[in-house]
Amino acid sequence: MRIGVDACCWSNRRGFGRFTRELLEAMLAIDKKNEYLFFVDKDTAAGDGMPETVRTIVAPTLVSPTEAASAEGRRSLRDVWALSRQVMKHRLDLFFFPAVYSYFPIFNRTKIVVTIHDVxxxxxxxxxxPNRKLKLFWKLKQNVAIRQADLILTVSENAKQQIIEYFRLPESRVRAISEAARPVFVVLPQDKEMVSVLRRYSLDSGKRFLLYVGGISPHKNLQALVGAFHQLISDSRFADVRLMLVGDYKDDSFFSAYWPLKNYIDQLHLDERVIFTGFIADKDLAYLYNAAALMVLPSLEEGFGLPAIEAMACGTPVVSSDRGSLPEVLGEAGRFFDPLDTRMMADTLKRVLSESDLRKEMREAGLSRAQQFTWNKAAKDTLSIFNELMKR
Incomplete structure (x- = not known):
């Protein structure tokens, strides 16, 4: 089977970029039978980490995939046609989009699998x-993708059911796999390297901090988290705790809530208690997971919630929103709150921070839970889905 892949988001630092890299690398590691062709733009082709064993087809696009997959969706018809034309030049059996963000139509009989991570x-x-025009552009792109796709892939059972219900699709058209933590995310010793990493991000060894990892988009609900954090540290038992927000906020191409969030933090006089780190490479991030008192995920919705798995793999207790896929991913290892109720969020944080036996229980359950998710399994499931589709 000749499999074409839209690898334009290979270098993207958001969750769908990581999904693309980890899933495809796992597939290439176990699949020695099929031939893969990666279709990319010139910026992605020139970047680091592209597999040397895979044939790469470069399309002459004018706009980078990061911009094209952004909230503003700035991909011209010329670029869409450039990508489509490159794909149609090759006799492919199947074409795989790891994300719908950079979708482009394909006008031949190639089987198409499109990944929709969430709704x-x-x-x-x-x-x-940020505006109505971009909402309409997104809907058009997604509707064309759904109409053309022979099969839709997603990353959790929760996301699968939401896609089926929202788009009124038969269950046979949507399949779910899962995501996993990279091997770098493991339990690490409290050594000199950890002390060095903590100092790099203005933290002292042994000091308690809450950790959030992800985007700064409005649906991540970080203003509610800051409000709950303010309530938390108003209690003298938790006056020493800090909040660390890890993720792109200056170079993120997606709709960012950074400035409203920063203004809210300043209004509450928390500018010295809330730390924005920007993007952090995985090696340092693994140390931060290990050092954190808790990982907090306050999202209004998630398709999967990869940081939850990463935190559990590092032995970090996770306190989370009860929305979207997060309860499915965390299972009994997590503790949950209503993301619209800051008092409940603060009370949940207080309870877990104050009960060492509970944290130990969550840590052990989380380590066990994280082992159930592997990229190897995701790769095998994806290949099985591809083979099943080709038999139709």
Whole structure:
């Protein structure tokens, strides 16, 4: 089977970029039978980490995939046609889109698999797109993708059911796999390297901090987290705790809530208690997971919630929103709150921070839970889905 892949988002630092890299690398590691062709733009082709064993086809696009997959969706018809034309030049059996963000139509009989990670943009369009024009562009792109796709892939059972219900699709057209943590995310010793990493991000060894990892988009609900954090540290038992927010906020191409969030932090006089780190490479991030008192995920919705798995793999207790896929991913290892109720969020944080036996229980359950998710399994499931589709 000749499999074409839209690898334009290979270098993207958001979750769908990581999904693309980890899944495809796992597939290439176990699949020695099929031939893969990666279709990319010139910027992606020139970047680091592209597999040397895979044939790469470069399309002459004018706009980078990061911009094209952004909230503003700036991909011209010329670029769409450039990508489509390159794909149609090759006799492919199947074409795989690891994300719908950079989708482009294919006008031949090639089987098409499109990954839709979630329906966040459909449930909360005002929190994802800055204006009406961009909402309409997104809907058009996604609707064309759904219409053309022979099969839709997603990353959790929760996301699968939401896609089926929202788009009124038969269950046979949507399949779910899962994501996993990279091997770098493991339990690490409290050594000199950890002390060095903590100092790099203005933290002292032994000091308690809450950790959030992800985007700064409005649907991530970080203003509610800051409000709950303010309530938390108003209690003298938790006056020493800090909040660390890890993720792109300056170079993120998606709709960012950074400035409203920063203004809210300043209004509450928390500018010295809340730390914005920007993007952090995985090696340092693994140390931060290990050092954190808790990982907090306050999202209004998630398709999967990869940081939850990463945190559990590092032995970090996770306190999370009860929305979207997060309860499915965390299982009994997590503790949950209503993301719209800051008092409940703060109370949940207080309870877990104050009960060492509970944290130990969550740590052990989380380590066990994380082992159930592997990229090897995701790769095998994806290949099985591809083979099944080709028999239709």
């Amino acid at each position: 966040i943009a459909d449930h909360h369009p005002d929190l994802v797109f």
